[in-house]
Amino acid sequence: MSEVVVTGLGVVGPFGLGREALAQGLAIGEPRTVEVEHGGRNRPVAALLAARLTANLTALLPPGAARRMSPPARFAVAATRLALADAGLASGSDTAECGIVTGTAWGPPWVTEQLLSQILLKGPDAASPALFTESVANASAAQMALAIQARGPTQTITQRESSDLIALAEGARLIRNGRCERVLVGVVDEIVPILHSLLDRLRALARPHADRPERARPFDARRDGFLLAEGASVLVLESLRAARARGATVLCRVHAAVAAFDPSAPAHDWGSGGIALATTLRHGLESREVATSEIDRIISGASGSRRGDRLEAAVLSALWNGRELPPVVAPKGTSGEYGGGFLAAAILALAGSPIAAPAGFEKIDPELGVRPHAGPLPRPKRALVSALSAGGTAAWAVLGEP
Amino acid sequence: MSSPRIAVTGYGAVSGFGYGVEPLWRGLAAGRSAIRPLSRFDSTRYRTHLASEVPGAPAADRLGRLSLADRFALAAAREALAHAGLPERLDGPGAPLTGLYFGGSTGGMLESEGIFAALLAAPGGALRARDLGHLAAQPTSGPADAVARALAVGGPVQTISSACASATLAFGNALDALRTGEVDLALVGGSDSFCRLTFAGFNSLRAIDGVPCRPFRAEREGMTIGEGAAVLVLEPEERARRRGAAPRGYLVGAGAACDAHHMTAPDPRGGGILRAVRAALADAKIDADAIDFVNAHGTGTPHNDAAEASMLRELFGGRVAELPVTSSKGALGHLLGSAGAIEAIATLLCLQHGLVHPTPGDGAPDPALRLDLVVGEARSLPSARYGLSTNLAFGGANAAIVLERAG
Numbered sequence: 001m002s003e004v005v006v007t008g009l010g011v012v013g014p015f016g017l018g019r020e021a022l023a024q025g026l027a028i029g030e031p032r033t034v035e036v037e038h039g040g041r042n043r044p045v046a047a048l049l050a051a052r053l054t055a056n057l058t059a060l061l062p063p064g065a066a067r068r069m070s071p072p073a074r075f076a077v078a079a080t081r082l083a084l085a086d087a088g089l090a091s092g093s094d095t096a097e098c099g100i101v102t103g104t105a106w107g108p109p110w111v112t113e114q115l116l117s118q119i120l121l122k123g124p125d126a127a128s129p130a131l132f133t134e135s136v137a138n139a140s141a142a143q144m145a146l147a148i149q150a151r152g153p154t155q156t157i158t159q160r161e162s163s164d165l166i167a168l169a170e171g172a173r174l175i176r177n178g179r180c181e182r183v184l185v186g187v188v189d190e191i192v193p194i195l196h197s198l199l200d201r202l203r204a205l206a207r208p209h210a211d212r213p214e215r216a217r218p219f220d221a222r223r224d225g226f227l228l229a230e231g232a233s234v235l236v237l238e239s240l241r242a243a244r245a246r247g248a249t250v251l252c253r254v255h256a257a258v259a260a261f262d263p264s265a266p267a268h269d270w271g272s273g274g275i276a277l278a279t280t281l282r283h284g285l286e287s288r289e290v291a292t293s294e295i296d297r298i299i300s301g302a303s304g305s306r307r308g309d310r311l312e313a314a315v316l317s318a319l320w321n322g323r324e325l326p327p328v329v330a331p332k333g334t335s336g337e338y339g340g341g342f343l344a345a346a347i348l349a350l351a352g353s354p355i356a357a358p359a360g361f362e363k364i365d366p367e368l369g370v371r372p373h374a375g376p377l378p379r380p381k382r383a384l385v386s387a388l389s390a391g392g393t394a395a396w397a398v399l400g401e402p
Numbered sequence: 403m404s405s406p407r408i409a410v411t412g413y414g415a416v417s418g419f420g421y422g423v424e425p426l427w428r429g430l431a432a433g434r435s436a437i438r439p440l441s442r443f444d445s446t447r448y449r450t451h452l453a454s455e456v457p458g459a460p461a462a463d464r465l466g467r468l469s470l471a472d473r474f475a476l477a478a479a480r481e482a483l484a485h486a487g488l489p490e491r492l493d494g495p496g497a498p499l500t501g502l503y504f505g506g507s508t509g510g511m512l513e514s515e516g517i518f519a520a521l522l523a524a525p526g527g528a529l530r531a532r533d534l535g536h537l538a539a540q541p542t543s544g545p546a547d548a549v550a551r552a553l554a555v556g557g558p559v560q561t562i563s564s565a566c567a568s569a570t571l572a573f574g575n576a577l578d579a580l581r582t583g584e585v586d587l588a589l590v591g592g593s594d595s596f597c598r599l600t601f602a603g604f605n606s607l608r609a610i611d612g613v614p615c616r617p618f619r620a621e622r623e624g625m626t627i628g629e630g631a632a633v634l635v636l637e638p639e640e641r642a643r644r645r646g647a648a649p650r651g652y653l654v655g656a657g658a659a660c661d662a663h664h665m666t667a668p669d670p671r672g673g674g675i676l677r678a679v680r681a682a683l684a685d686a687k688i689d690a691d692a693i694d695f696v697n698a699h700g701t702g703t704p705h706n707d708a709a710e711a712s713m714l715r716e717l718f719g720g721r722v723a724e725l726p727v728t729s730s731k732g733a734l735g736h737l738l739g740s741a742g743a744i745e746a747i748a749t750l751l752c753l754q755h756g757l758v759h760p761t762p763g764d765g766a767p768d769p770a771l772r773l774d775l776v777v778g779e780a781r782s783l784p785s786a787r788y789g790l791s792t793n794l795a796f797g798g799a800n801a802a803i804v805l806e807r808a809g
Contacts, residue, residue, distance in 0.1 A: 155575075263550060
């Protein structure tokens with residue numbers, strides 16, 4: 001089986017374009033947010049902010065091409081171009097046999113909303129064929145493939161907050177099993193007011209209080225929700241052999257991936273099956289010959305969700321049998337939830353970028369007993385990355401130093 | 403180390419022929435069509451009015467939060483477990499580590515549309531608290547999550563949403579996970595119900611025929627949309643035999659490839675699906691000559707059927723003139739994200755019965771396609787060993803699987 005490495009990373013997100021922009025943001029630990037404009041509809045909302053993409057994509061995506069794409073497809077194609085440049089690869093000649101695996105929690109909600117509005121308000125004859133074409137969840141993957149003429153296997157994973165790590169796992173599997181030498185793994189999501197409103201009304205989002213600003217506070221006793229984010233991250237995965245043959249710079253290795261399900265989870269929240277999840281994770285790591293003693297960093301998917309972070313802490317505590325955890329970083333406090341920032345943060349951490357404790361952390365939750373690490377850390381040798389979903393899905397990856 | 407042989411030990415289906423694999427096979431083998439006037443919602447203002455609709459609906463759950471697609475999926479999954487001789491829940495001591503690999507395109511969109519319509523009509527667009535739980539419970543992954551929750555699945559759960567190739571792609575992921583021992587048992591399937599968005603969307607593309615779809619016919623003008631679900635139980639043959647379960651067939655190969663040609667139109671030469679099929683054959687370690695029949699994607703759209711026929715001619719050469727080709731969509735309509743799952747069951751049933759089911763649809767086969775389309779009556783093929791099933795999708799996603807007869 002081929003060893004799998006990451007050789008390129010493209011990021012389009014709230015901090016701007018390129019992985020350096022995200023790296024700088026993560027090093028500071030201060031999220032980049034704007035107030036969501038609801039235009040008088042779907043109000044009132046308690047949460048006001050979201051981490052939105054404000055950068056101009058024109059340099060990466062000509063307006064003529066962008067017009068034919070949904071917003072997430074634009075993000076994904078722009079991030080693809082950045083990823084290929086980062087990996088030193090040319091579109092076309094280096095990507096003809098490339099596979100593409102994307103992950104998205106929400107698909108293209110703006111397009112879906114527009115299309116439904118046409119159908120429901122004006123009648124089915126008003127449905128736009130152009131919008132319908134872009135309404136499928138795999139539209140971003142398809143636009144990526146068209147943009148770089150990639151003809152390898154393609155698939156899109158839609159498994160909520162775990163979509164990113166499942167996409168990474170399936171991308172790595174295509175290489176390990178010899179189905180591809182090179183795969184682009186993309187994670188993409190967009191924010192629309194109705195999604196912001198829905199998550200707010202479900203009390204999923206962090207909200208402002210009289211004594212503290214609106215912030216996601218992973219593992220904090222006073223956490224009250226996550227920060228909604230949008231954007232795209234695209235990773236270039238290759239077999240180690242192929243990467244070495246072309247002299248590519250390796251950002252990190254993909255050692256293992258494990259996934260599980262928590263049947264105790266309701267459809268729209270996290271469950272309480274931490275011990276069962278940890279048992280499946282432990283067996284999965286053992287079968288892939290990864291010992292927890294080798295893991296020197298936890299890149300946690302804790303987002304500031306009340307129940308999600310509680311489940312995350314329970315899984316980690318059970319996995320380490322109550323022993324002291326390796327240093328934990330929680331980049332979603334800065335990057336937000338969705339839009340690829342988390343997976344990109346994990347790759348950056350392995351590549352040596354510092355991840356500061358999120359600015360919102362103030363008070364440890366004694367029930368959880370996890371404190372995001374503050375201060376400098378050495379570059380990790382082997383990190384456990386986690387992504388637990390509302391609804392029950394759980395996914396983890398073990399990434400290693402180059 | 404050689405990888406284990408992966409057996410199919412059970413399956414369940416919900417289709418326009420009703421609940422269960424038995425009515426599915428009766429309908430397919432007899433060459434009947436389950437396509438009728440659509441009644442799930444008022445289609446008066448739509449350009450077309452036909453569909454393959456599941457008759458009746460399973461009872462709603464206590465909270466009323468399961469979508470129709472969720473309930474189709476649960477019915478198919480429970481039938482599959484019973485067929486495989488497995489308990490109704492997959493947890494407890496000694497339970498196999500089970501993965502769930504699902505294809506789907508719209509999840510609970512039908513139910514979400516109702517809430518969205520109310521939202522558009524409400525002053526200020528405020529969401530009612532009662533609707534929040536319903537809306538939040540309808541992601542694309544809803545059917546897979548609902549099955550995993552009800553059956554207490556403990557392993558990987560994933561939903562692939564690559565339009566009409568979704569479920570076929572799910573077979574590939576499950577096959578790899580079983581071969582490497584990542585899971586002991588896999589449930590593979592898909593579920594989709596009608597919704598206004600897809601019905602209006604495909605009509606806007608003029609991709610739906612005004613009469614029941616006519617796959618590979620000269621006069622074909624488009625597809626007919628179907629709904630339903632299908633779930634298959636897959637496990638290593640050795641494990642199945644240890645627990646006394648009889649293989650119903652084998653999944654021996656899977657392959658995928660992208661056209662990178664157009665967002666909706668297939669590569670007219672079928673280049674992407676040809677690469678997917680060749681990858682599936684290589685995975686199965688067999689030559690194209692070993693394939694005994696093809697359950698084609700065969701939507702009935704002029705472009706798809708021509709591209710697929712081009713692929714078949716290229717792959718099989720002169721043999722294509724006598725290679726039986728069928729399309730389950732002539733009977734069931736197009737089940738979109740779950741099409742690959744129900745067509746995999748149809749392919750296995752053909753292998754088991756030594757019969758290739760016919761392709762309902764009016765008119766003569768298109769002579770320009772030069773295919774041996776099975777029409778009218780089922781074709782006896784008692785020695786058939788390998789069946790090929792193909793699916794093509796929006797965005798140029800193509801996937802293929804090779805199934806082998808048991809025994």
